[in-house]
Amino acid sequence: MSRADVCVVACAEAFRGDGEILAAGIGGAITVLAARLARLTFEPELLTHDGVCLLTGDVPALGEAPEVVEGWLPFREHLWLVLNGRRHVMLGASQIDRYGNTNISCVGDWARPKAQLLGVRGAPGNTRCDPTSYWIPRHSRRAFVAEVDLVSGLGTDRGAYELRRVVTDLAVLDFGAPGGTMRLVSVHPGVSVADVVAATGFELDLPREVPLTREPSAEELRVLDRLDPARLRDREVAA
Amino acid sequence: MIKLMTAERVAESVESGMTVGIGGWGSRRKPMALVRALIRAPATGLTIVSYGGPDVGMLCAAGKVRRVVAPFVTLDSIPLEPNFRRARQAGEIEFTEYDEGMFMFGLLAAAHRLPFLPTRAGLGSDVMRVNPGLRTVRSPYADGEELVAVPALTMDVALVHLNRADARGNAQYLGPDPYFDDLYAKAAARCYVSCERVVDTADLLKEGPVQSLLISRSMVAGVVEAPGGAGFTSCEPDYGRDEAAQRRYVEESREQG
Numbered sequence: 183m184s185r186a187d188v189c190v191v192a193c194a195e196a197f198r199g200d201g202e203i204l205a206a207g208i209g210g211a212i213t214v215l216a217a218r219l220a221r222l223t224f225e226p227e228l229l230t231h232d233g234v235c236l237l238t239g240d241v242p243a244l245g246e247a248p249e250v251v252e253g254w255l256p257f258r259e260h261l262w263l264v265l266n267g268r269r270h271v272m273l274g275a276s277q278i279d280r281y282g283n284t285n286i287s288c289v290g291d292w293a294r295p296k297a298q299l300l301g302v303r304g305a306p307g308n309t310r311c312d313p314t315s316y317w318i319p320r321h322s323r324r325a326f327v328a329e330v331d332l333v334s335g336l337g338t339d340r341g342a343y344e345l346r347r348v349v350t351d352l353a354v355l356d357f358g359a360p361g362g363t364m365r366l367v368s369v370h371p372g373v374s375v376a377d378v379v380a381a382t383g384f385e386l387d388l389p390r391e392v393p394l395t396r397e398p399s400a401e402e403l404r405v406l407d408r409l410d411p412a413r414l415r416d417r418e419v420a421a
Numbered sequence: 422m423i424k425l426m427t428a429e430r431v432a433e434s435v436e437s438g439m440t441v442g443i444g445g446w447g448s449r450r451k452p453m454a455l456v457r458a459l460i461r462a463p464a465t466g467l468t469i470v471s472y473g474g475p476d477v478g479m480l481c482a483a484g485k486v487r488r489v490v491a492p493f494v495t496l497d498s499i500p501l502e503p504n505f506r507r508a509r510q511a512g513e514i515e516f517t518e519y520d521e522g523m524f525m526f527g528l529l530a531a532a533h534r535l536p537f538l539p540t541r542a543g544l545g546s547d548v549m550r551v552n553p554g555l556r557t558v559r560s561p562y563a564d565g566e567e568l569v570a571v572p573a574l575t576m577d578v579a580l581v582h583l584n585r586a587d588a589r590g591n592a593q594y595l596g597p598d599p600y601f602d603d604l605y606a607k608a609a610a611r612c613y614v615s616c617e618r619v620v621d622t623a624d625l626l627k628e629g630p631v632q633s634l635l636i637s638r639s640m641v642a643g644v645v646e647a648p649g650g651a652g653f654t655s656c657e658p659d660y661g662r663d664e665a666a667q668r669r670y671v672e673e674s675r676e677q678g
Contacts (some may be wrong), residue, residue: 234596256598257446257472261522265542287518289511292551298509300500301473301493306520307542333547391491 183397184417185351186212186415187406188370191398193272194220196315197278204229204263206401209233211244211414213272213317215406222405231255264304265286270313270346273305277330278316280363282338282345285330292332304337313344321350323383333421338362351419353378354395357386368395423588423603425463426643427467432462435578439488440468442574442609444581444602445654447497448662452582452615456480456651470574472601474654475670478504481514488515490574492524496667503520503674516550519543519589527572527574531591531608539568578610581633582651584659586616586626590641593625596657603635611642614666617659619646
């Protein structure tokens with residue numbers, strides 16, 4: 183069992199209870215595996231897609247084409263679905279603050295950025311209309327900041343629809359602290375609470391006892407090995 | 422009417438200061454032959470409306486652009502577009518930054534000749550801060566909800582690349598995603614279609630169903646036959662993205678930086 187295995191399961195847990203909606207991973211191995219693992223285990227009604235524009239009837243391994251197609255989701259339908267809300271997306275973020283406001287647009291002053299990143303993409307609409315979770319593969323003070331340079335994704339103080347959880351290479355967090363601020367939910371095996379606090383650039387709500395993030399079951403590990411035999415997931419996690 | 426013309430003719434018809442919409446998405450089915458012709462043509466000070474990819478980056482690098490209207494600029498398999506980044510970081514261009522869904526509503530508004538369409542996407546985000554001209558509207562019904570009024574993304578010219586077209590401008594996509602090319606055609610005063618192959622009208626349905634006929638000739642001012650005309654971006658099913666060529670583009674951009 184690797185740290186990445188724990189991270190995939192922690193991300194998959196974000197989709198628990200979602201039922202018959204699209205579980206959308208933003209890309210890369212971990213979020214895509216999380217949606218597919220959840221569908222193959224505890225959340226079988228989930229819809230998942232191939233990363234292009236097909237809703238898959240089966241659940242293929244990473245990089246494989248589906249054998250069964252159950253629907254069509256070109257970009258225009260995806261953008262419709264965002265507004266409709268039957269979708270839970272796991273996004274990335276270059277910066278995140280204690281309310282869960284996130285930035286993927288640029289670093290520095292927007293008018294003339296130090297570093298132009300992607301642009302806001304669909305983050306404003308996603309966070310306003312759909313349940314949203316985040317996967318941040320490197321938990322650091324560079325990412326967990328007191329104030330984001332530009333709000334792409336809405337935090338709990340700006341009208342987010344629902345921020346479900348944040349999973350990093352170190353921990354699971356949510357926004358259950360007073361005022362909708364970030365709270366430590368669990369630390370991954372081998373990580374201390376002090377590690378998480380040291381890597382976070384704002385005050386984090388700490389419960390008196392912080393549990394360990396649950397480890398994958400034997401069945402989950404079997405499913406992951408089938409979905410990702412090349413272990414691409416390990417490349418996404420530094421630890 | 423036969424509307425066949427060259428990429429050069431299309432590019433010469435673009436005047437300085439015009440608003441030019443470019444179809445496709447990221448590094449997918451971009452009308453690169455038309456974009457390259459536009460780079461060689463005299464027009465400058467353009468406003469580019471695009472789900473941005475290398476089209477935006479190349480036009481920025483060529484000094485053609487005054488303003489970019491986009492929700493992102495990306496090469497997909499390479500997340501950040503180097504020439505767009507440089508232009509932004511050097512303060513060379515203005516930027517209208519929208520959410521992806523807002524952008525679609527701007528296209529839909531223009532296609533339907535509406536002044537705006539309301540949406541929730543954008544509310545609460547800094548899209549409202551960095552676009553101080555954006556306004557909200559309140560629903561006139563019992564809900565009274567406040568919504569973003571996305572202004573119509575009207576354009577002088579739209580450039581799109583499809584798989585097939587006939588000489589009159591009926592255009593067909595054969596890949597899995599139409600992107601928003603039909604909306605660009607409807608949002609623009611003049612739309613130019615480049616295509617992999619010009620075919621007889623009677624042959625259009627030999628390769629795809631009637632639903633693949635994305636753009637009607639009534640929306641098209643000119644047709645350019647440009648085999649490989651989306652390269653290095655993808656044009657499924659005729660060809661995928663030329664990843665090696667895209668990497669070379671990024672490396673060359675770094676050397677020039």
